[in-house]
Amino acid sequence: MLWNVIIFVVYSCSRLKCISLAYLWRRDQSELLQEMVDAKINAIIIKTASLGLKPDVHLGKSISEIQSHLLESVWAVKLRFSS
Numbered sequence: 657m658l659w660n661v662i663i664f665v666v667y668s669c670s671r672l673k674c675i676s677l678a679y680l681w682r683r684d685q686s687e688l689l690q691e692m693v694d695a696k697i698n699a700i701i702i703k704t705a706s707l708g709l710k711p712d713v714h715l716g717k718s719i720s721e722i723q724s725h726l727l728e729s730v731w732a733v734k735l736r737f738s739s
Contacts, residue, residue, distance in 0.1 A: 686727055693720045 662681060669676045680688060692699060699719045704711050708729040714722055 689719065689723060689726055693723055 662678070665676050665678065697719070701709070701714050701717050701719070701722065704714055708725070714725070719726065
């Protein structure tokens with residue numbers, strides 16, 4: 657799933673003649689989320705195009721508000737793809 661996103665971003669950037677600098681994709685997503693919350697980064701969900709996120713529930717929420725849900729989603733995806 658993540659590779660599909662990466663391919664889409666790289667393709668989009670090549671069409672627009674720009675370069676994607678997405679170094680954080682290589683990081684463990686659970687650790688990265690925790691570091692962002694600990695650093696008090698106020699990231700707000702503005703679009704839901706991900707498995708498990710619902711516009712009527714998650715839009716406008718900060719990552720710290722829905723951290724537990726995001727972690728559950730990450731583990732669900734990991735379990736699904738590891739079996």
